[in-house]
Amino acid sequence: MKKITLTINGKIIQAQPGTTILEAAREHGIQIPTLCFLKELGAVGACRVCVVEVEGEETLQAACSTPVAEGMVIHTDSKVVRDSRRMTLELILSDHPYVCPTCGRNNTCELQRLADDLDISMYFGFYSNPAEKLKGEQSKHPLDDSGFSVVRDPAKCVKCYRCVSVCDQVQGIHAITFDEKGFQTTVKPVVGAVLADTDCVSCGQCVRVCPTGALQVHDNLDELRAALADPQRYVVVQTAPSIRVSLGEAFGLEPGSITTGQMVSALRRIGFDKVFDTNFGADLTVMEEGSELLERLHQGDTLPMFTSCCPAWVKWVEQYYPQYIPNLSTCKSPQQMFGAITKSWYAKKAGIRPESIFCVSVMPCTAKKAELRRNELAVNGLADVDFSITTVELARLLQQQRIDVATLPEEDFDSVLGESTGAGAIFGATGGVMEAALRTACELTGETAPASLDFHAVRGSVGVREAAFTMKGKELKVAVVSGLAEVRKLMEAIDAGKADYQFVEVMACPGGCVGGGGQPVPFDEEIRKKRAAAIYKVDESMSLRKSHENPAVKEVYAELLGSPLSEKSHELLHRTYAEVEK
Amino acid sequence: MIQNEKTASLTLCLKDDERHGKNMKITNDWAINIAKQSLDYCLKESCGKCVPCRIGSKRAAEIMARIENGEGEPQDLETLERLCKYMTTTSACGMGQATGNMVLSMLPHLCQNDTAE
Numbered sequence: 281m282k283k284i285t286l287t288i289n290g291k292i293i294q295a296q297p298g299t300t301i302l303e304a305a306r307e308h309g310i311q312i313p314t315l316c317f318l319k320e321l322g323a324v325g326a327c328r329v330c331v332v333e334v335e336g337e338e339t340l341q342a343a344c345s346t347p348v349a350e351g352m353v354i355h356t357d358s359k360v361v362r363d364s365r366r367m368t369l370e371l372i373l374s375d376h377p378y379v380c381p382t383c384g385r386n387n388t389c390e391l392q393r394l395a396d397d398l399d400i401s402m403y404f405g406f407y408s409n410p411a412e413k414l415k416g417e418q419s420k421h422p423l424d425d426s427g428f429s430v431v432r433d434p435a436k437c438v439k440c441y442r443c444v445s446v447c448d449q450v451q452g453i454h455a456i457t458f459d460e461k462g463f464q465t466t467v468k469p470v471v472g473a474v475l476a477d478t479d480c481v482s483c484g485q486c487v488r489v490c491p492t493g494a495l496q497v498h499d500n501l502d503e504l505r506a507a508l509a510d511p512q513r514y515v516v517v518q519t520a521p522s523i524r525v526s527l528g529e530a531f532g533l534e535p536g537s538i539t540t541g542q543m544v545s546a547l548r549r550i551g552f553d554k555v556f557d558t559n560f561g562a563d564l565t566v567m568e569e570g571s572e573l574l575e576r577l578h579q580g581d582t583l584p585m586f587t588s589c590c591p592a593w594v595k596w597v598e599q600y601y602p603q604y605i606p607n608l609s610t611c612k613s614p615q616q617m618f619g620a621i622t623k624s625w626y627a628k629k630a631g632i633r634p635e636s637i638f639c640v641s642v643m644p645c646t647a648k649k650a651e652l653r654r655n656e657l658a659v660n661g662l663a664d665v666d667f668s669i670t671t672v673e674l675a676r677l678l679q680q681q682r683i684d685v686a687t688l689p690e691e692d693f694d695s696v697l698g699e700s701t702g703a704g705a706i707f708g709a710t711g712g713v714m715e716a717a718l719r720t721a722c723e724l725t726g727e728t729a730p731a732s733l734d735f736h737a738v739r740g741s742v743g744v745r746e747a748a749f750t751m752k753g754k755e756l757k758v759a760v761v762s763g764l765a766e767v768r769k770l771m772e773a774i775d776a777g778k779a780d781y782q783f784v785e786v787m788a789c790p791g792g793c794v795g796g797g798g799q800p801v802p803f804d805e806e807i808r809k810k811r812a813a814a815i816y817k818v819d820e821s822m823s824l825r826k827s828h829e830n831p832a833v834k835e836v837y838a839e840l841l842g843s844p845l846s847e848k849s850h851e852l853l854h855r856t857y858a859e860v861e862k
Numbered sequence: 863m864i865q866n867e868k869t870a871s872l873t874l875c876l877k878d879d880e881r882h883g884k885n886m887k888i889t890n891d892w893a894i895n896i897a898k899q900s901l902d903y904c905l906k907e908s909c910g911k912c913v914p915c916r917i918g919s920k921r922a923a924e925i926m927a928r929i930e931n932g933e934g935e936p937q938d939l940e941t942l943e944r945l946c947k948y949m950t951t952t953s954a955c956g957m958g959q960a961t962g963n964m965v966l967s968m969l970p971h972l973c974q975n976d977t978a979e
Contacts, residue, residue: 326913327912328912328913328952328954339952339959342954360951364948364952367944368914371913371918372913414941416920416924439916460910461909462906462908462909462910462916463905463908463916463917463919465911465916
């Protein structure tokens, strides 16, 4: 197609027809500030921060939503544009609480950054409060900390539409919506007064996209500090597969930097008694879940079998497709399996009372905070896991103590629950659970070892991927899906009998755990892909890449469990589900 | 360039007027009524999507109310002018743009009346 010629800031450039002014400008290195715009969710044009002057037009145009046209002459940084942007910021700030130093998004807030970029402090003069200039009524809405995962503070909301869009389009949950109009406009739960009244599955994608502190992770680090300071408590930490490839971002490292060793030494410096690896739990999950799949295939039980690692997905099934609960693997998630083994086998081995163990997990996930409170996930009344923090919270904890992950020496995980394989590592990316299970299942069935351990067909970032393998002469059809809106489409197909898979891996967040709601913000698909690539690099660098070769896993089976799906396994590592009343 | 001829002289008029002290009160009823009515309409009808209309109209109405109650300060008129120009140029649709224009075209009348006394 013929390209369009236009002029931006005196520079003649060419752009594809249909692109917006913003896209064309960014392509040519001309930066236009934005606030509500997020590439993956499409343009809204609500905040008016990206306005530019188009010659011949009476009004300023929003660069994010105005397509380029032949012969356009555009000024992105003229006085009238700068004044307009500053007034926009001035108005937003006049209806925004001044609590930056105590806000969880201090230093990562996009509004704060924008105020800095537009030099608002110079504009107002030092020591003057922008709210003074345009003083007036501020919108008042109550804080909603009803859930264990997400805290909503509508007073800090800038009405950018991102959370509503991500909940509607990407996750298909529709838990939050706009209410009222004009100055009273607010984002609120679609039913009831608080998020807990809605279908919210605590995936945290709204937290990920929120430019300010209006949506934040439920933070109770004081409880963790108290446990760490208590000499009576034996505080054990486990780190999810995707933390090691994203934590560095919070310390200025390039996305995709692998900081496994630094993360371990940082956790030791905080004062954890033992630093273990959720990857061990993941390896254990592969053993149980792989065996469960083979048993279901062999006995002709309910198929397809769905993975059950993702707590947001589990809640999703329970509330939308309860008739498919029997299809969920009965395996606990790696986080919970790890906790159960820590408080039984490890406690006995190390001579520690299980009750004195405080099991902490570092997760990329907001839903894990809710998962660990579920009654089904305890053995003899003792919760498997006591506390979960997100990657963002860990970064904050470290920054508060001036521990810089980027410069720390590398250290190894503690023995024995720090042992893991590459199969456990890839749980952090969509398709990883599937691939890890296939590696082990192929060998458990006595199939000749596959020539390559890399099942490329299940990797990638497309919403739904399917593949077929032959196992014992039979065809095994599998699917991998991430992002709950994609999940819904797949479930509808399965329910309508249009898809006949035997095994389906589901992750609620697009891209899997590397794209989790608790990961360092802001991030987009590009960064997510870099994190996933780093995860596969971790896998490749491991000497052991199949879960059943994990020496710690072998030890646990030899000393405690016997074999996968044994009675003891069922007691410790398997679970039940609850149908959610709607 | 985006300019409004009617209001070009407003800033000058304010600066030249030495009687502008604190607690200035402007009582040109018809002009203030038109400005107030258009702002009230905007407050009621704004969909709340874009910042100029959602917060801009609210702040403009608050300034108007201050002026009317005799609590206005000279800089209030300047702010109001700046705000309305901004609403006119930056609002996403005709709602905020027209409201900005309406109030903007009333400003010289408020001012003229005041200086003529």
